[in-house]
Amino acid sequence: MAKHETPLLDQLESGPWPSFVSDLKQEAESRAKNEKGIEYQIPQDVCEDILGVLELSYKHGRTHWKHGGIVGVFGYGGGVIGRYCDQPKMFPGVAHFHTMRVNQPAGKFYTTDYLKKICDLWEFRGSGVTNMHGSTGDIILLGTTTPQLEEIFHELTHNMDQDLGGSGSNLRTPADCIGAARCEYACYDTQALCYDLTQEYQDELHRPAFPYKFKFKFDGCPNCCVASIARSDMSFIGTWRDNIRIDQETVKAYIGGEIAPNAGAHSGRDWGAFDIQKEVNDLCPTGCMYMDGDKLVIDDKECTRCMHCINVMPQALRIGEDRGLSILVGAKAPILDGAQMGSLLVPFIKVEEPYDEIKEVIEAIWDWWMEEGKNRERLGELIKRQGFQKLLEATNIKAIPQHVQEPRHNPYIFWKEDEVEGGWDRDINKFRKDHLR
């Protein structure tokens, strides 16, 4: 017999998609039975109370959670989000229900051995409910009490060699795509760079010293599977600057219908026979591809590396070999001044350990932002407020046409004194010799 009636939530158990309600119920049941005889460190009926408070929200159309207050682990300013229920008497099991963010491994590969240890820890000292994973990328441990925070941190660091992730005005947990581990489009090793920068900037990740949050994300190619270009203050997108490798025999196989286009991604519908002209060459945004007889020609100098042709014919076309990454900066969600996409700052940089060139750009940007950024001002907003030129100055990067979609629409150039011959100090009397009052 369930502790709380949940007639509304029960309606989310039917239908084919995995039901989180069924899952919460099975966890509630597992805790109630406690077949392993666990000495639960937070209330045994915590999952019953999650279901109860959620049911109440479904009835009211309003949340029943209050914002955190300051909780955390000693010496860190992030990684724990405080949370309290606004009906603690009705739902004592979730009266205190704090979240811990656990820094996920790059690429989100796991051994079951590791995951089982997380499960054991979280069943013992927390609610047994997680997010795999949070939006930023962390493993989210959802719901524990204040006295358990240090205990969990101690067990994570001592027994699992595992640290917390970021929250608040600090470097948020960096995240990456699957990259070279299992993708032929990866132009650099996203996991290696993500891991290296995460380790290098542990202090920035754990101790809030920034004006606001700061996100790194790593996409191995311009397909942008982790959406770095839309949601990270610094977006590292793999690219190349030589030629797309063409296997002409395999191009013919695509044309002849021997290989399904787009790796079979369109297999659910009859789109007719593959037409390279219509499906590839005509859709190329720069028009830099054409057929010379049965040979595919790409004018690589004009290519902007949108990935379409490679996506359509992955067995025939491959990314170039002179690879690196582009850095785009300032992306963010709409709060406050509207959403911002990342803006190109560094068109190409080689990705080589120890990544000093990349770190120079990062640190120059941080110095500027920490000096000039207002409280709760994201990097993108600072760039808008002070201008792209200030970003170039701060990073010591020379302006090039690649930085803009098009040149400015107005002539209001803020010339600096040292850019104008003779400077701005002038003698009015000398001027008046030629121009009478």
Added chain:
Amino acid sequence: MAFISSGYNPDKPMENRITDIGPRKYDEFYPEVIRNNKGKWKYHEILKPGVLVHVSETGDKVFTVRCGGARLMSVTHIREICDIADKHCGGHVRFTTRNNIEFMVDSQDKLDPLVKDLEGRKFDGGSFKFPIGGTGAGVTNIIHTQGWIHCHTPATDASGPVKATMDTLFEEFQDHRMPAHVRVSLACCLNMCGAVHCSDIAILGYHRKPPILDHEYLDKMCEIPLAVAACPTAAIKPAKVEFNGQTLNSVAVKNERCMFCGNCYTMCPSMPLADTEGDGIVLMVGGKVSNRISTPKFSKVVVAFIPNEAPRWEQTTSTIKRIIDTYSNDAKKYERIGEWAERIGWERFFDKCELDFSHHLIDDFRDPAYYTWRQTSQFKF
């Protein structure tokens, strides 16, 4: 329940303290076939929806089965994932950015038993535990935020609308019949932890009522300057109010300037926004993050408000279904929803999708608004 110490000594927090060690190193967790072929992958094929093969220059192959999952996951469920991975995948598993679970095997003969095993597992309530799909020109899993399960400012739930939407779009999760990828995302308030602003379909929770002011407690519970400073539109100012014959320090809100973000409530619990009738869902469409063919795009608001209809959000899911079906019937191969809408024109998009247009959908927020008005005589009747 007796307190059991981990070994941590609260009197000496620095004793044997380990900090700043970061995450575990990624390559500890690689399956052998990944470790051996990293950086050597030549091409991939999607054998059927949800099942991929990657082929290496070495001749090795890795077969991946992608399964949808609720990102809200119990340890019981994760242990079941581990059991499957132990049985079929040598104790390895991975998750994708979009909350899918990926099981990998290194030969084709291991594939069928894995697929059969996954397909056979259901929750007691009847839903699949591990539906296979989410690849290619279809609808993959919805990335989302916490909603009513754990957040203090949501204007809608997250897990519930996601479940309801994915039930509605389930066939598309398991098929490849869309013109291109369709990425659906949900954020439960406009702060967008889920960064849904570049999705083909974005489901966004939105409040429509300014905060209620709990004057009696406001000065006791909040730092008034922080609440004032939290407001992005400077709608909040300090104020003296009369309450039960006393003059209290509190705040005043210029309601017409409120953009309903809830940032004040984050700073000051005496300014709640949540409201049964006020809160609901905004639908945005046509965003993308890929640089493929066209450049990345923001999503655009096409439905200004749909009420929260717990537990199944019928109007939200049926509107999404209608937009996706219209797109699917009308767009060209490889065209994303935003590219299709731009080609046919947004006026035609509203026609075809049978969506009402109202003044709410014309941008009036600061400078970027101007760039969204029509500055040409070219339009369609």
